Amino acid sequence: MSDHGSHSHGPVTRAGESADDALEHAREAAHGDAGSHGEHGGLGKYLLVFLALCGLTTMSFFTYSAAWPWRDQPQVGWAFMMAVSCTKAMLVILFFMHVWWEANWKYVLTIPAAMMALFLGIMLVPDVGMRNRMVSQERALHMARGSDLRLIEEASAASAASAAH
Amino acid sequence: MTASAASIPHGHDHGHSGHGDDHGHGHVTLQYQPGLPLSRGKLIMWLFLSTEIMFFAALLGSYVVLRFGASVWPKPHHVHLSEPIGAFNTFVLICSSVTVVLALEAARVNKTSLAKLWMVLTFLLGAVFLGVKAYEYVAKFDHGIYPASPRGRLYERPDLYYGSAVRARLDELRREPTSGWSAAKYRWAVWRHGSPQAAALAGWKEPETVDRLKELDEMPESALSAEQQESRRRLQQIQKMLASPDQQAFDMAVVADQVMPLPSEGPGGGAHHGGGHGLNDAFPWLKLPVVIPGGNMWASTYFLLTGFHAVHVIVGLIVFAILLTYRLGAKQAGMIENAGLYWHFVDLVWIFLFPLMYLF
Secondary structure (H helix, E strand, O other), rough: OOOOOOHHHOOOOOOOOOHHHHHHHHHHHHHHHOOOOOOEEEEEHHHHHHHEEEEEEHHHOOOOOOOOOOOHHHHHHHHHHHHHHHHHHHHHHHHOOOOOHHHOHHHHHHHHHHHHHHHHHHHHHHHHOOOOOOOOOHHHOOOOOOOHHHHHHHHHHHHHHHHOO | OOOOOOOOOEEEOOOOOOOOOOOOOOOOOOOOOOOOOOOOHHHHHHHHHHHHHHHHHOOOOOOOOHHHHHOOOOOOOOOOOOOHHHHHHHHHHHHHHHHHHHHHHHHHOOOOHHHHHHHHHHHHHHHHHHHHHHHHHHHHHHOOOOOOOOOOEEEOOOHHHHHHHHHHHHHHHEEEEOOHHHHHHHHHHHHHHOOOHHHHHOOOOOOOOOOOOHHHHHOOOHHHHHHHHHHHHHHHHHHHHHOOOOOHHHHHHHHHHHHHHOOOOOEEEOOOOOOOOHHHHHOOOOOOOOOOOOOHHHHHHHHHHHHHHHHHHHHHHHHHHHOOOOOOOHHHHHHHHHHHHHHHHHHHHHHHHHHHHHOO
C-alpha cells in the first residue's frame, strides 16, 4: 500500500520504470531463490533431455522392428507408443519450455487447456464406436471392407504362385 | 506493489468521505496489479499456445475417430510411408528444439554471435524438416495418392467401378496427345466454342494423338529389359481380363494387384513383392488407377494433419528469419523465448503425429 498516498495516475510502478520492467522484477522476485541464470538448468541438463528424447524416439521406433514381441497385437504397440509420446511431450514442456522452473501461473494456463483437450477427446469416443452405424447406400456401395483387402491379398498370392511355376 | 486488489477506486480530493461512489467529482485513480507475474508477450504466447493445443487436439481427435471407426485402414506400407524417414524427421525437430533453447541461453548471457549461430542452425534444421516432408509428399503424388479426386487415382475396392476406371485410362493411353500444350489449347477452344463440332467449324483441329500401348506392344524385345518384357506381358494380360465379358470380382483384384501390389507388412516389406513390381512402377507413364482399401480417408487425414503441421513449421521459419535480423543479446531474450515456446509446441505436435501416422 506504499503508493496509497501518492498521486500517481498510472499503474503502480517504481519511479522511472515501465509496467513491463515492473513485471520483470515481480517475476524475478517470484523465483529469486534459484540464482540469476543457473535457474534454467544449463547445457548439461538440456543435453540430458535431448538424449532422453532420442532414446524415447528409438523406443517407439522399436515397435516397428522385427524384434518387437507383440507384432500380432497392435494395441500393445499403440499403448506403448502413446505412453512414450506423452513422456516425450512432458520432457519438452517441462524443460525446453521451462515450465519446470516457472512460478505457479503455469497451472492457470495449462490446466484449463489440457482439460479442454481431454474432454474433446473423450467426447469423440462415441463417434468412434458409431461411425459406421448410419451409412448411406452410396457409401456402403463404395466403402472398402476387410474382404476387399483379403481379395487383393489372395490375388497377390495366386499370381506369386503362378510365377513360381 | 503490495496492493492486493486489481483496482482500487479513490476519490482523490475527497478521500474516504461519504460519497465514495460519486465518480463525477475529480478523477479516479486506478491502481493495477499484474494478474500473472510474467511479461505480456509471454502471457499472450501461452494463451495462443493453449488455443493451439485445442486446435491440434481436435484434429488428432478427428483422426482417431476416422482411423478407429473405419472398417479398413491402410497399413503404412500400403500408402508408401517410410518409417525411417519419419523417425529421421523426428530427430531433426528434436535437434532444432535443443538449438533454439541454446540460442536463448546464449542470448541471456549476451553472447550474441553464439546466439545467432544457434538460431541459424535452428532455421536450417526447420528447413531440412520441410525438405524431407516435401520429398515424402512427392513420393505420395507419384503413386497417385492425392487428397482429392482430380489428380488422385485412388480406388477403395477392386470392383466394377475400378475396372471401368482402368479401362478409361487405357483408352486415354491409346490416343494420348503428342503434345500436352496443343491438347490444352484444343481443350480451351472446345470450352470456348461450346462443343467439339463448333470448335471444328471454327477451324480447330483435334490434336495429334499417339497410341502409347501399341507403341509398347510393337517395341522389339531387344529394346526392353527382361523385367520390362515381363511387365509388358502382364499389361497385355490385364487388358484381356478387362475386356473379357465374363469377368469375376476376383479378376479385378488381380488387376489391382498387378497395377500396384499392396506391399506386405513389416520392415523390408515390399522387397520380395510390390516395391518396383507394379505396372505403374515398371512404366511410370501408365498412371493407372490403383486400389488401396481405406486409402482416400487416409490421404485426407494425412495431408490435413501433416499439412497443418507444415504450415506451423513455415510460420516458425519466418519468425526465425525475422529474429535473425536482430542483434540477439539479452534485450532480445524475451523475443527468442517466445519464438522458442512456439517452436517447442510445433515439435510437440510432431511427437504425437509421428507415431500416429507412421507407426499405428
